[in-house]
Amino acid sequence: MLRYTLKRLVNAFVILFIIASVSWLLMQFLPGSPFNDDKLTDEAKAQLEAKYGLDDPLLVQYARYMGNLARGDLGNSYAYNGTPVVDIVLGKRLAVSAFLGAQALIVGTLIGILLGAIAAMRHNSFWDRFSATLSVLGVSVPSFVLAPLLQYWLAFKAGIFPIALFESWWHSVLPSAVLAIAVGAVVATYTRAEMLEVFGQDYVTLAKAKGLSRVAVVTRHVLRNSMIPLVTILVPLAAALLTGTLVVETVFSIPGIGEQFVRSIFVNDYSVIMGTTLLFAVFFVASYLIQDILYGIIDPRIRLAGTRE
Amino acid sequence: METRDRQLTPELFQPAGLGSQDAEKIAGPSIGFWGDAWRRLRKNRVALVSAALILVLIALAVLGPYLTPYTSDGQDLSRQFRGPSLSGFWFGTDNFGRSMFDRVWEGTRVSLYIAFLATALDLGIGMFYGAISAYNGGRIDNIMQRVVEVLVGIPNLVLIILLMLIFDPGILSITIAIAFTGWTSTARLIRGQVLRLKEQEFFLASRALGAGSPRLILKHLIPNVLYIVIITLMFTVPSAIFFEAFLSFIGLGIQVPDASLGALINEGAREMRFYPHLLVFPAIVLCLLTISFRLLGDGLRDALDPRMRK
Numbered sequence: 001m002l003r004y005t006l007k008r009l010v011n012a013f014v015i016l017f018i019i020a021s022v023s024w025l026l027m028q029f030l031p032g033s034p035f036n037d038d039k040l041t042d043e044a045k046a047q048l049e050a051k052y053g054l055d056d057p058l059l060v061q062y063a064r065y066m067g068n069l070a071r072g073d074l075g076n077s078y079a080y081n082g083t084p085v086v087d088i089v090l091g092k093r094l095a096v097s098a099f100l101g102a103q104a105l106i107v108g109t110l111i112g113i114l115l116g117a118i119a120a121m122r123h124n125s126f127w128d129r130f131s132a133t134l135s136v137l138g139v140s141v142p143s144f145v146l147a148p149l150l151q152y153w154l155a156f157k158a159g160i161f162p163i164a165l166f167e168s169w170w171h172s173v174l175p176s177a178v179l180a181i182a183v184g185a186v187v188a189t190y191t192r193a194e195m196l197e198v199f200g201q202d203y204v205t206l207a208k209a210k211g212l213s214r215v216a217v218v219t220r221h222v223l224r225n226s227m228i229p230l231v232t233i234l235v236p237l238a239a240a241l242l243t244g245t246l247v248v249e250t251v252f253s254i255p256g257i258g259e260q261f262v263r264s265i266f267v268n269d270y271s272v273i274m275g276t277t278l279l280f281a282v283f284f285v286a287s288y289l290i291q292d293i294l295y296g297i298i299d300p301r302i303r304l305a306g307t308r309e
Numbered sequence: 310m311e312t313r314d315r316q317l318t319p320e321l322f323q324p325a326g327l328g329s330q331d332a333e334k335i336a337g338p339s340i341g342f343w344g345d346a347w348r349r350l351r352k353n354r355v356a357l358v359s360a361a362l363i364l365v366l367i368a369l370a371v372l373g374p375y376l377t378p379y380t381s382d383g384q385d386l387s388r389q390f391r392g393p394s395l396s397g398f399w400f401g402t403d404n405f406g407r408s409m410f411d412r413v414w415e416g417t418r419v420s421l422y423i424a425f426l427a428t429a430l431d432l433g434i435g436m437f438y439g440a441i442s443a444y445n446g447g448r449i450d451n452i453m454q455r456v457v458e459v460l461v462g463i464p465n466l467v468l469i470i471l472l473m474l475i476f477d478p479g480i481l482s483i484t485i486a487i488a489f490t491g492w493t494s495t496a497r498l499i500r501g502q503v504l505r506l507k508e509q510e511f512f513l514a515s516r517a518l519g520a521g522s523p524r525l526i527l528k529h530l531i532p533n534v535l536y537i538v539i540i541t542l543m544f545t546v547p548s549a550i551f552f553e554a555f556l557s558f559i560g561l562g563i564q565v566p567d568a569s570l571g572a573l574i575n576e577g578a579r580e581m582r583f584y585p586h587l588l589v590f591p592a593i594v595l596c597l598l599t600i601s602f603r604l605l606g607d608g609l610r611d612a613l614d615p616r617m618r619k
Contacts, residue, residue: 019463022471029475140600142551144558144571145592148578156582242466246559251578262559273474277467284464 004296012289019281023274024065028058074275085275088260094279097249097256100172101241104179111180112187113227119188120195121218131188138185143244147178147251164253175252179244183237190233194226201225231294238287242280346536349612356608359601366598370421373414380411382566393586401586403576412568413590417598419569423484424549430488431545432538435495440530442496443503444522454500457493465490469552473561483562487549495541502534536613543606547599554595570595 040048049055056064068075074085119131154174155163161174198204199222207217242258249259257276264272340348350356374380384407393401393409400409442453469486476482506512512529520528554571556562563569568576570591577588 015459015463018459019467022463026471026475136600136603140547140603141596142554142599144555144574144578145596148574148581148588149592152581152585152588239464239466243555247555250559265560270474273470277470281464281467284467 001296005293008289008292008296012285015288016281016285019285020066020069020278021062023277024062027270027274069278074278075271077269077272080269080272085271088272089257089275089279093255093257093260096166096254097245097258100176100179100248100254100256101245103172104176104183104244105237105241107176108180108183109187112184113191115184115188116191117195117218117223119192120199120222123196123199128192131192135185135188135192138181139189143178143182143247144251146181147175147248150174150178151251164251166252166254166256171252171254175248175254178248179241182240182244186233186236186240187230190230191226194229195222198222198226228298231291231298234291234294235284235287238284242283342536346609346612350608353608353611356605356612359605359608362597362601363605366417366594366601367421370414370417373417374411377408377410380408382407392584393590400590401584403580403587409587409590412573413570413594416568416570416573416591417594419480419563419567420550420553420571420595420598423480423487423553423569424546427484427487427491427549427553428542428545430484431491431549432495432542434488435492436499436534436538438492439496439499439501440503440526440534443500443507444526444530446507450500457496460493461497469556470561473556478556478561478564480563480567483553483556486556487552491545491549495545498537498541499534502537503530506530506533540606540610540613543602543609547602547606550595550599550602570598 046055072086074089077083077085077088080088115131115134119128122128151163151174155161162168162171165171204217204221207221212220245256246258246262248254249256250262253259257279261273261276264276400413403409403412438453438457442450468490472486472489473482476486506529512525515525515529550570553562553569554574557569557571558575560575563572565572573591574588574595577584577591581588
């Protein structure tokens with residue numbers, strides 16, 4: 001298990017390294033330089049470039065960039081008077097986004113499991129169709145449609161929730177709900193399919209034959225065994241959450257990392273864009289890593305083969 | 310009562326004239342794979358309605374702008390922000406007085422165009438890559454799979470955002486960015502299927518009878534992976550529509566004055582409080598499109614691959 005984990009860990013770092021290199025390479029293609037001022041003479045420009053090391057050979061620049069990255073230095077923001085990118089990316093904003101995401105993840109997963117379980121237990125009934133319809137809607141209606149609509153109906157028209165900003169827990173309900181719906185839809189679809197599969201297994205028939213009550217069969221045998229493959233949806237869930245936070249924070253003007261990212265795109269604040277993209281990359285690669293390690297714990301065959309198909 | 314009174318005569322117990330060779334006779338007409346799938350699909354009302362809806366939406370995306378006397382870029386500041394009405398502008402007008410009906414269907418056309426093009430590229434590259442990798446096997450397969458493994462590890466969203474930053478946002482660059490990140494999963498699916506087919510007896514038999522690579526690929530492999538391609542197509546299109554709309558929403562997609570559904574939704578969301586019709590119409594069209602593609606995809610999967618049915 002240790003060998004397998006180490007292997008996955010190395011793999012994750014290789015991928016992060018590649019992503020960092022690619023993003024550095026892409027930055028070289030970006031139009032313009034930080035010293036675009038017409039008043040600068042050529043000598044002054046050359047001086048500035050020498051000061052920041054922009055006249056060094058590309059390989060030297062690349063090595064310096066990677067070195068800084070390893071020390072956690074992501075450069076300075078162009079738009080915020082040279083504030084270090086790290087302070088912007090890993091500051092208060094990250095905590096806000098993490099809170100929204102975690103709240104949505106917990107609520108969404110619980111609702112998803114509940115919906116999926118009801119659908120599987122009452123297979124082909126009204127509740128099954130009801131839950132299937134909800135999941136299709138939840139997966140298909142994108143957050144950038146759902147968020148403005150909920151904001152319009154529940155906050156603006158009905159006045160139940162605050163329209164925007166992030167000042168109290170009450171402000172987090174609508175944004176989290178939008179995220180949780182996407183999460184719940186994904187979880188419900190998988191839970192239903194998985195539970196139907198488990199219901200057909202011999203050990204479930206045996207449990208029923210032993211005379212266990214329906215509740216005991218479902219909670220002790222079916223639910224537990226169908227929760228294991230839920231690991232598969234970790235990465236899709238992470239993706240759903242991330243795209244969700246970008247949209248939801250923009251729509252509700254929440255001072256989180258996603259709102260910052262969208263704003264940086266609009267003002268071409270490249271260093272912050274790159275820093276945030278790297279943060280997203282770390283988030284994704286970490287979810288891949290957790291998924292792989294959990295796989296290894298659950299299914300020894302994968303651990304021995306070393307890779308998953 | 311009647312049966313009890315009936316006389317049993319020896320004539321009733323004659324052989325029916327079925328010889329041993331007749332037992333093997335196939336009574337019904339041969340239907341074939343596609344006929345069989347069509348019969349299953351025909352019974353699925355949800356899938357049929359979705360297919361019809363998709364056709365209607367495509368038709369409107371093509372013809373919609375011609376149905377009104379207005380154009381999508383005809384500005385007239387004297388008619389800003391009109392609400393939807395049956396006699397004037399069906400979907401109302403926007404901040405420049407442009408007809409929303411025309412803009413929504415032009416946007417749908419752009420979104421569908423990007424989605425279909427990206428899907429075609431994605432499936433084309435994925436199929437080619439996966440098939441070559443699996444068909445050749447051995448070292449080529451090994452190398453090609455390592456490449457895919459690294460690419461799969463790079464998150465789609467991150468890659469698309471990076472690509473959109475260097476390319477000027479436009480229809481072509483969005484298409485390429487979406488296809489570039491999507492083809493790896495198609496390649497894996499196709500590879501898996503081809504590897505399975507290579508192990509099967511009919512493939513071995515054909516090879517033993519002297520069939521060369523072109524015949525094996527054209528006659529045996531392609532027809533047998535086609536159904537996977539169709540199913541994947543149905544799920545790739547809505548996700549491409551979604552990605553394009555998402556990019557437009559965060560400002561990396563289609564730029565003004567062009568519009569896609571995502572760009573229209575973004576504009577609408579800003580004016581929503583006072584002019585909800587700017588948001589509602591493009592949002593409805595986008596949701597109808599993604600939902601019907603997904604439902605048709607589910608139906609086709611059940612019809613083409615009944616074992617997948619849950």
